[in-house]
Amino acid sequence: MIKITDLSKSFGRLQALKQVSFEATGGQCIALIGPNGCGKTTLLKSVLGMVKPDKGTITVNDKLVERDWQYRRSIGYMPQIGRYPQNMKIGQVLDMLIDLRQSQAPLDDELMTAFKMKDLLHKRMGTLSGGTVQKVSACIAFLFNPSILILDEPTAGLDPVASGILREKIQEEIARNRLIIITSHILSEMDGLVNRITYMHEGKILFDKENQSLIKDTGTSNLMDAVIGIMKANGI
Amino acid sequence: MNKLVRYILIDIIRNRIVIAYMILLAAITLGVFCLEDNPAKGVLTILNIDLFIIPLVSIIFSAIYMYNSAEFIELLVSQPVPGKTIWLSLFLSLAGALSLAFLIGAGIPILIFAHGILAWFMILAGVMLTLIFVVLGLVAVVKTADKARGIGLAILLWVYFSILFDAVVLFLLFQFANYPVEKAMICLSMLNPVDLCRIMILLKMDVSALMGYSGAVFQDFFGTNFGILISVAALVLWVLIPLFYSLKKFVNKDL
Numbered sequence: 001m002i003k004i005t006d007l008s009k010s011f012g013r014l015q016a017l018k019q020v021s022f023e024a025t026g027g028q029c030i031a032l033i034g035p036n037g038c039g040k041t042t043l044l045k046s047v048l049g050m051v052k053p054d055k056g057t058i059t060v061n062d063k064l065v066e067r068d069w070q071y072r073r074s075i076g077y078m079p080q081i082g083r084y085p086q087n088m089k090i091g092q093v094l095d096m097l098i099d100l101r102q103s104q105a106p107l108d109d110e111l112m113t114a115f116k117m118k119d120l121l122h123k124r125m126g127t128l129s130g131g132t133v134q135k136v137s138a139c140i141a142f143l144f145n146p147s148i149l150i151l152d153e154p155t156a157g158l159d160p161v162a163s164g165i166l167r168e169k170i171q172e173e174i175a176r177n178r179l180i181i182i183t184s185h186i187l188s189e190m191d192g193l194v195n196r197i198t199y200m201h202e203g204k205i206l207f208d209k210e211n212q213s214l215i216k217d218t219g220t221s222n223l224m225d226a227v228i229g230i231m232k233a234n235g236i
Numbered sequence: 237m238n239k240l241v242r243y244i245l246i247d248i249i250r251n252r253i254v255i256a257y258m259i260l261l262a263a264i265t266l267g268v269f270c271l272e273d274n275p276a277k278g279v280l281t282i283l284n285i286d287l288f289i290i291p292l293v294s295i296i297f298s299a300i301y302m303y304n305s306a307e308f309i310e311l312l313v314s315q316p317v318p319g320k321t322i323w324l325s326l327f328l329s330l331a332g333a334l335s336l337a338f339l340i341g342a343g344i345p346i347l348i349f350a351h352g353i354l355a356w357f358m359i360l361a362g363v364m365l366t367l368i369f370v371v372l373g374l375v376a377v378v379k380t381a382d383k384a385r386g387i388g389l390a391i392l393l394w395v396y397f398s399i400l401f402d403a404v405v406l407f408l409l410f411q412f413a414n415y416p417v418e419k420a421m422i423c424l425s426m427l428n429p430v431d432l433c434r435i436m437i438l439l440k441m442d443v444s445a446l447m448g449y450s451g452a453v454f455q456d457f458f459g460t461n462f463g464i465l466i467s468v469a470a471l472v473l474w475v476l477i478p479l480f481y482s483l484k485k486f487v488n489k490d491l
Contacts, residue, residue, distance in 0.1 A: 011490070048314045050491040069318045077314040083307035087250035088243065096243040100317055140311075 001025050001148055001179045002047060007056035009042055016042040018203040019056070024196075026147065026177040029170065031190045033183065033227065034200035040183045041080075043200070044150055048077055060148065073101065076146035080153040080183075082137035086126030090117065090136055093125065094143070103144045110172075111139045114165045130157045138166055142173075149173060149180045155189060167193060187224040197227065206234065237321045237328075240312075244329035248301065254337050257293050261286075261341030269349040276441060279350050279358060283437055286342060287430055290362055291369040292394050298330045298373030299390040303383040310491050319487045323374075327479060331370045338362045354440045361433035364471045368429045369394070371478040378485040401428045418453035426470045436467050 004022040008015070016039045024030055032040050045051040047058055049065055049072065057064060060071045084093050098107070112118065115135045125133070134157045141149060151170075155163040170180060170193060184190060198208045207214075207230060211223065218226040248254060264285055272278035302309075305326070312322045343359045350358070372393050380386040405424055409417065425431045439451075439458045457463040 045491065050310060050313050052488060052490060069316055072314060072316040075314070077311075079307065079310060079314075081307055082311070083304075084311075085244065085247035085305065085308055087247045092243060092246070096239070097315065099239045099243075100312075100315055 001061055003059045004043075004047070005057050007043070007046060007053050007058065009046065009051060009053045009055075015203055017046070017053070020200075020203070020205055022198070022205060022208070024179055024181070026179050027174060028196050029174045029180040029182070029194045030196045030198055031182055031184065031187075031194040032198050032200065033185070033187070033190075034206075038200040039203040040200055041152065044152060044181065044183065048072070048075065048150065073103070073144075074147045076141035076144060076149045078137045078141035078149075078151045078154055080156065082133050084125040084133070084136070086124065088125050089121065090123055090125065090128075091121035093136065094121075094140070097140060097143070101144055105145050107143055108145045109139075109143065111135075111142050111165070111169055114169070115139065115162065131159060131162065134158050135162060142169060147178055149178060151180065151182045153184055154182060155184070155186070163189075187227055188222075191223045194223075197223070199227065199230070201234075206230075237325050240317070240321065240325035241328045241332070244325060245332050248329055248333035249336065251301075251333075253293075253297055254333055257297075257334070258337035258341040261289070261338060262345065264289075265342045265345040269345060275350045276354075276443075279346070279354060279437075280441065280443065282342070282346070283358065283434070286358075286362055287365070287434055288398060290338065290365045291398060291430060294334050294366050294369035295373040295376070295390045295394050296387065297334065298370045299376050299387050301330060302326065302374065302377040303386060306491075313491060320483060323483050323486045327370065327374060330373075331367050334366045334370060335363050338366055354437070357437050357440050360468075361437055364468075364475070365429060365433055368471065368474045368478075371475055371482065374482045375478050375485075378482045378489065397428055397430050401431065405431075418450050421450065422454065422457050426467075429471055429474045432467055432470060436464070 002022070002024045004020060007017050007020045007022075009017040020039070020043060022043070032043070034040055042051055046053050047060065047065070049069065057066070059065065061074060063071050065071055088096075115138075117135065117139055120128075120132070125136075128136070134154075138154065141151065149170075154166060154170075158166065167189075170182075173180060174195075182190065182194065195211045196209065197211060197214055199206045209217070214226050214230075215221070215223065218229045220226045220229055265282055268281045268285075269275065269278045272281065309322065309326075313319060339359070339362075342362060346355050346358050373390050376386050376390040376393060380389055405421070408424075409421070425435055435454060435458055439455055458467060
């Protein structure tokens with residue numbers, strides 16, 4: 001579904017991405033991890049068309065993303081920090097996006113029901129707590145039945161119940177053969193959810209492995225120990 | 237694009253600053269007309285205040301609104317909508333909301349108290365200045381990623397057009413006092429939308445008789461239909477050129 005070849009991007013002197021190649025298909029749930037400033041967000045933003053790469057190509061569903069915007073119909077994005085116009089109501093934000101996307105497919109409001117969003121539709125965005133704003137972002141990402149979901153730190157700021165609901169929803173979507181890319185710093189949370197780990201370091205992909213083979217290779221019992229083991233072995 | 241404009245416009249109109257701006261304009265306009273017996277003198281006072289306030293509020297408000305909407309713009313960019321539509325919608329919403337505040341706050345009282353072509357020129361100038369300085373605010377935002385520097389740039393642009401430009405023109409005028417510079421002055425005035433609006437309106441008033449020989453040359457140009465057409469065209473260019481520049485920058489920008 002997503003294919004990235006030799007992607008490079010620099011911001012001034014800082015090289016954020018160094019010839020990154022990456023490929024992902026439906027049914028995969030990928031944890032994109034790495035220290036702060038390793039290029040995770042730049043990589044995701046390039047896929048979303050927010051960052052214009054210097055070199056290399058990105059294709060989504062076999063279509064080049066450069067100068068195109070139609071491809072974003074198949075992507076749902078949940079930002080790390082969602083901020084919306086302060087005087088808009090939740091209902092208006094959702095209406096606006098539904099209006100904008102003109103999606104023919106039926107809407108997926110499972111998350112909205114689970115988060116009891118229908119009771120909050122009349123609330124203004126400026127009055128919401130950080131967690132509620134995150135819930136709105138999550139609802140928006142899943143609303144249009146996208147075949148690719150990009151979730152940037154999805155559970156940061158959510159209470160345990162809400163983050164459990166989101167986790168279940170993600171598992172459902174994997175079963176539906178969707179592609180899900182999650183970035184997070186909380187490795188224990190990814191355990192049992194993701195089936196592939198992509199570790200970035202200083203603008204490069206250091207390793208990219210299936211969950212099972214990673215645990216087997218490192219001889220550890222869980223994901224966190226496996227990743228920490230590799231990081232230590234590489235002297236990071 | 238209409239859909240996006242509709243939603244963003246509703247958000248901006250509900251903004252407290254925009255409502256306060258409208259009330260301020262209404263208070264100034266009504267206050268001046270109530271204190272002044274002669275409506276023509278009243279218009280002159282209002283002109284001077286408006287030429288100061290409209291650019292300031294338009295440029296600073298649009299710059300701050302754009303910086304505060306950074307994450308919202310990112311969300312819009314992640315949707316299947318072309319970047320061009322997003323940028324133009326933001327411009328139209330900001331320009332629409334601030335023009336509406338001007339039309340209700342200052343436009344209606346001016347139409348009630350001052351009559352004839354002068355009132356319509358005041359309204360035209362107010363709306364054009366709103367559009368121009370909203371666009372200049374967008375240029376400041378698209379040029380600088382940092383919020384503090386961007387707002388600083390917006391303030392500098394306002395200082396330049398409201399104060400510095402006139403100082404430079406005055407300096408040149410004294411330096412070349414022995415030469416016939418009136419025609420050159422007309423060209424120079426095209427380079428500053430605030431001055432252009434000021435001259436256009438002043439020449440519609442009786443006070444223009446007090447401006448001496450320069451006033452007569454200006455009257456020869458700005459008093460004719462051709463001159464008015466050229467000045468309005470110059471104001472429109474002041475909107476379009478920065479708008480397309482900022483649009484081009486935005487489409488190629490990393491968010």
